[in-house]
Amino acid sequence: MRKIRVPLDSRSYDILVGGKLFSQLGQRCRQLRLGSRCVVVTDSVVGPRYGKRALRALKGAGFDAALHSVPAGESSKSLKQVQAGYDHLAKLRLERGSFVVALGGGVVGDLAGFLAMSYLRGIDFVQVPTTLLAQVDSSVGGKVGVNLKAGKNLVGAFYQPRLVLCDLDVLKSLPPREFRAGMAEVIKYGIIYDARLFSLIEREHPKIMQQDRRLLARIIARSCQIKADVVAQDEKERGLRAILNFGHTIGHALESITRYGEYLHGEAISIGQVAAAMLSARQLGLDPVAVERIRGLFGSIGLPVTVSLSGQQERKLFEAMRLDKKVSGGKVQFVLAKQIGQVRTGQSVDDQMIRSVLAALGE
């Protein structure tokens, strides 16, 4: 098992990465002296698979545990589900000392964290992420929240979990497409922070895609360590944390103009990162060889690296980028790479340069 500490003074916590961790859930919560009652928030796909195991582990350690399930999918990150969650928590008589366990992907983690942050002005919560994306990204760093009709993640807070438990075995049941999408964030950590991680994935991606246990543990732990480092330096996203948005300017806009129906997040940011690499070559002198390595790696994982937009879609893409808060002096702001492993934030890019990169992405 690998252990990563997220150092945030009194809000510090551990991320555990390894096999068969699930069965330790109860004991680990005991060690943290969490209260006697808890609710496991999960979804309609993960609950039937892993819900009983989670309850057994918790009850085995003496906790009074119940399940709260929401329909699988992004639409459950809603105020309606927040309300339903509050009602259930109240019915189960959760108290100030009680806690919430998030058992699922990022949707469950963001919703359960939001419930824990706000119920009784905040009760403890533990993350048991079950998607690769949730293990390397959403469960670490304390962003919790839900969507509004007006847009994604518009309501939320920073609220850190007490523990994150990444069990590698649960990833075996993850649909391959979801696994690939999670890899887009892992590769991102390589590009923004760790050239060695990038090279490791380049060398070992066939084994990683077969979920080789040793390699998986290594890349997940390294990703969590990088996110923990970044979050420890900038918990509330006032500066450095923005590097995590590499590939997300165009990625988010693509998700938005396709109404979140065409691409998984990881797929959209795969295209977004290739675009950002191309912009980096033009604006920061990123070596064209590095651009090709980046494109090549996403491609060999089986992630999309091209996109063809009509004139109208391109206009909508620009509109979406401007709405995405990343604009300064009328120019869209990017995180761009100086080299693999090193990026710069707040890079203003001319619309014309973005257009030419979009055209090149369609070829």
Ligand SMILES: NC(=O)c1ccc[n+]([C@@H]2O[C@H](COP(=O)([O-])OP(=O)(O)OC[C@H]3O[C@@H](n4cnc5c(N)ncnc54)[C@H](O)[C@@H]3O)[C@@H](O)[C@H]2O)c1
């Ligand atoms: N809080 C943050 O910092 C942060 C960061 C990135 C993303 N997010 C959020 O995370 C969400 C996306 O998370 P996601 O990609 O994990 O999606 P998700 O939670 O919707 O999970 C994807 C699908 O996989 C299923 N699933 C989960 N674990 C499984 C398993 N082990 N076996 C089989 N099926 C399984 C789920 O039921 C769901 O259908 C978005 O809402 C995004 O905004 C949050």
Ligand SMILES: [Zn+2]
């Ligand atoms: Zn992302």
